[in-house]
Amino acid sequence: MIEFLYRSILIGIGATAVFDLWGLFLKHAFGLPGANWGPVGRWFCHLVSGTVYHEDIAKARPFAHEKAVGSIGHYAVGILFAAILLALAPSGWSRQPTLMPALIVGLVTVGAGWFLLQPGMGAGIAASKRPNANQIRALNVAGHIVFGLGLYVSALLVR
Template structure:
């Protein structure tokens, strides 16, 4: 298996781990599941030249927005896996360690905080939400789970 294949698998593994974590939080604590439809709606408006919305919930829906959101979620996870493996090389894939992938996983939250969240009207790093620090901490934990999923997948391959 080459770098690209390993990166794809590692990115999928991390994304699946993040989704399982969301399900656990939902079932155990009633935490709402991520709304991938809103992410798809935001993505669907990008080709129209609109990046930032005041409230994505009131923006005109796009066809198949939930499927688009899920595809973006997994596409970004795969992209992150490929970028990480290309940066670290097959040496890391052959003998993975957690610290580098954890640092990378935490860095990846920047895309949500500084592009996706403000793009959907939630403010920079969730600053327009009722409890931004709770959301930020939950995001950091989710991205730690993403990194853990990438690490475990690397151990398996």
């Protein structure tokens, strides 16, 4: 169990860091806005009181240290997704990682954003309430493929 937790933490942190580096690349190479974990932190803080869905997270009651909470939550979710990968992957995957299980988990995890986080923050299912919904969706898919690659590379480094 300790080894499972150890691997989940290291692989999840590594994959999430790769995801964040991808975001920085997009920001500097294409001028796309960087990640703002403040609204996500606000959403996480409201989860504690049982509020999942908001009309507009920007209008919800603010909390101290939202950006920090959002960043920590972002990495905690990455660790959770790594744990799910390790639990569902074929036996021995963590010692001999292969790309496909990591990519599948990376792609499946886009659903958490589309069907929980984005609606919860008021953006609608798969950002349907945003004027640039298709761009957001494409970036979500690309980012989660990168996350899947990060799971694979991190697993290679941890093995």
